[in-house]
Amino acid sequence: MKPPRPLVPVDATHVRDGGRVLWYAAGCNYLGWSHDPRLIAAIAGCFQRAPIQPGASRATTGEHADYLRAERTLARFLRQEAVVLLPTGYMAALSAMQGLSAHATHVVLHPAAHACLRDAARLSGLVPIVGWDGSANGLQALRKAWRRGMRWVAALDGVAPARGDVADVPALLAALPPDGWLLIDDAHGIGTLGRRGRGILEHHGVADDRVVLTGSLAKALGVAGGYVAGNRVVVESARRGDVHVGTTSPPLAMAAGVMAAVGLIREEPGRVRALQQRAAWLHGELHEWPGVHAHPASPVFAWIPGNALAARRLARNLLAAGIHPPFIRYPSGPHGSAEGFFRFAASALHEWEDLKRLVAVLRANGT
Ligand SMILES: Cc1ncc(COP(=O)(O)O)c(C=O)c1O
Structure with missing residues (x-):
């Protein structure tokens, strides 16, 4: 597979590709904070007043009050008892599973x-139960294998990163065996789902001690890093686990960025609403089209071309309309997308005329 060409971000909704500036409806900067001067100033200010990082694991001599403040800020935002920060979302999943183990x-x-999550499960030392189809009914069916004394962790994405499906958390909790846990990777739910952008639990109106959240701060929050959130006992187990203990503390700017990004979401709930309106509109326009995978609450949708010719035709037509063609290959893509697919993502900052232009090109193209 050829490595992708580098793109130069121009602003939250445009990229430079070679010599051309193209409209951009891809990636994960859903709220546009990555380009926001207030967030950039908070991060730049941190680099000016503090070292890049304390130079040791937080579990040894690298602890800093800013990490603890950022964790409290995020815990309050997510309505969770406790949070531990990790340098990336990927590591956060490993850490969460380690805590749960x-x-x-x-x-x-x-x-x-x-x-x-797949790597986290593999490394956890927990015994795998195979054969889950991902549905609540499928989890219920697997309960035949449950025996007294077992404690299961069911692990899944809150929002599928390339298909946009949103997990049915209430049904999954109802299907969970006694003493079970639900580990939800909410990397694409934080900042995008729920009235205040608090993520998948707010979207469903659920608060449950059996849920442990993990996610990325590099998507809607526009910063970098990851988090484990949930009840204090599990979060503290994650904090004591090797993934967290064996890692040098992340850049302090990450903590400054998280606090600033959460502040922006609180001050401007209209940004989350703007994203959700655009996501719902795109879903309404496109979900019945062949090859489209979409969910009304999710800013992400996928378009699987029927064949390589159709993919090339759509890429050409998008470019002719001044739109970046986001053709990607990604391991958890929709069914039938092994040869690649177009992954589109709404931004709160997209102009309606541009979204209409995208829909017109997609509709004119067929599959
Ligand atoms: C669902 C999901 N989980 C976790 C990650 C990893 O997050 P990060 O990029 O912060 O390591 C990604 C990222 O790309 C993702 O899509």
Whole structure:
């Protein structure tokens, strides 16, 4: 596979590709914060007043009050008892599963879970229960294998990163065996789902001690890093685990960025609403078209071309309309997308005329 060409971000909704500036409806900067001067100033200010990082694991001599402040800020935002920060979202999944492994015996993995959860399950030492189809009914059916004394972790993405499906958390909790845990990777839910952008639990109106959240701060929050959030016992187990203990503390600017980004979401809930309106509109326009995978609450949708010719035709037509063609290959893509697919993502900052232009090109193209 050829490595992708580098793109130069121009602003939250445009990229430079070679000599051309193209409209951009891809990536994960859903709220546009990555380009926001207030967030950039908070991060730049941190680099000016503090070292890049304390130079040791937080579990040894690298602890800093800013990490603790950022964790409290994020815990309050997510309505969770506790949070631990990790340098990336991928590591956060490993850390969450490591924390849970002290309180569980078995792991059940969604068949399309992100690679970080698959690796987390593999490394956890928990006994795998195979055969879950990812549905609540499928989890219920697997309960035949449950025995007294077992504690299962069912692990899945809150929002599928390339298909946009949103997990049915209430149904999954109802299907969970006694003493079970639901580990949700909410990398694409934080900042995009729920009235205030608090993510998948706010979207469903659920608060449940059996849920442990993990996710990335590099997507809607526009910063970098990852988090484990949930009840204090599991989060503290993650904090004591090797993934967290064996890692040099992340850049302090990450903590400054998280606090600033959460502040922006609180101050401007209209940004989350703007994203959700655009996502719902795109879903309404496109979800019945062949090859489209979309969910009304999710800013992400996929378009699987019927064949290589159709893919090339769509890429050509998008370019002719001044739109970047986001053709990608990604491990947890929609069914039938092994040869690649177009992954589109709405931004709160997209102009309506541009979204209409995108829909017109897609509709004119067929599949
Ligand atoms: C669902 C999901 N989980 C985790 C990650 C990893 O997050 P990060 O890029 O912060 O390591 C990604 C990222 O690309 C993702 O899509």
